Amino acid sequence: xxxxxxxxxxxxxxxxxxxxxxxxxxxxxxxxxxxxxxxxxxxxxxxxxxxxxxxxxxxxxxxxxxxxxxxxxxxxxxxxxxxxxxxxxxxxxxxxxxxxxxxxxxxxxxxxxxxxxxxxxxxxxxxxxxxxxxxxxxxxxxxxxxxxxxxxxxxxxxxxxxxxxxxxxxxxxxxxxxxxxxxxxxxxxxxxxxxxxxxxxxxxxxxxxxxxxxxxxxxxxxxxxxxxxxxxxxxxxxxxxxxxxxxxxxxxxxxxxx
Numbered sequence: 001x002x003x004x005x006x007x008x009x010x011x012x013x014x015x016x017x018x019x020x021x022x023x024x025x026x027x028x029x030x031x032x033x034x035x036x037x038x039x040x041x042x043x044x045x046x047x048x049x050x051x052x053x054x055x056x057x058x059x060x061x062x063x064x065x066x067x068x069x070x071x072x073x074x075x076x077x078x079x080x081x082x083x084x085x086x087x088x089x090x091x092x093x094x095x096x097x098x099x100x101x102x103x104x105x106x107x108x109x110x111x112x113x114x115x116x117x118x119x120x121x122x123x124x125x126x127x128x129x130x131x132x133x134x135x136x137x138x139x140x141x142x143x144x145x146x147x148x149x150x151x152x153x154x155x156x157x158x159x160x161x162x163x164x165x166x167x168x169x170x171x172x173x174x175x176x177x178x179x180x181x182x183x184x185x186x187x188x189x190x191x192x193x194x195x196x197x198x199x200x201x202x203x204x205x206x207x208x209x210x211x212x213x214x215x216x217x218x219x220x221x222x223x224x225x226x227x228x229x230x231x232x233x234x235x236x237x238x239x240x241x242x243x244x245x246x247x248x249x250x251x252x253x254x255x256x257x258x
Contacts, residue, residue, distance in 0.1 A: 152189035182249035185220035190232040190253035
């Protein structure tokens with residue numbers, strides 16, 4: 001009897017060994033699956049029925065709720081939206097239901113023009129007489145010129161003997177004296193928006209010196225840009241002569257109990 005021997009190729013042996021050892025193709029499935037099969041898998045696993053083409057752009061639809069009418073969709077819905085009120089009848093402007101009372105307090109609206117009724121504006125002139133009687137404030141000769149809610153103008157008198165620095169072109173005002181005047185103006189303008197029982201402390205101060213100042217009268221103009229519960233963000237300019245700005249300063253002022 002003749003026996004027919006068939007030798008398997010090396011590729012078949014390698015495939016058998018790979019299956020025995022548990023090896024598998026670790027490549028991404030996308031290169032190994034056709035595009036048509038990929039779309040079929042998306043419909044099954046991702047619950048996608050129709051995939052828009054590359055040139056298709058979905059158009060936003062606006063829902064219009066009319067009294068006693070069905071909701072309408074369409075490209076011209078935004079024109080109909082203009083005639084509707086900004087707040088629905090069942091909702092207030094602050095987002096709360098119109099029929100339900102809430103403990104939330106309304107936001108406090110502070111008017112910068114009502115300076116006569118605010119504590120800080122009324123108390124600052126009297127307190128500044130005490131502050132400017134001694135210490136560094138008295139050394140630079142500061143005086144209040146204008147006081148308003150969130151605004152303040154302060155002047156200082158610098159002398160060559162007390163605040164000067166010698167140079168080849170004559171004495172100039174030391175930068176520390178200019179920074180002191182700016183700091184005093186920033187802390188004082190923050191006090192104009194303070195509540196009763198609060199005082200101000202400088203938490204952060206940044207100053208840019210633009211040009212040298214000669215001994216004499218310097219004017220600091222300060223404003224409050226923003227105030228939170230504990231902090232005030234202020235800025236000021238120090239000028240000499242006809243509005244020649246010699247320095248610009250920014251500060252974060254903290255409110256503490258007096």
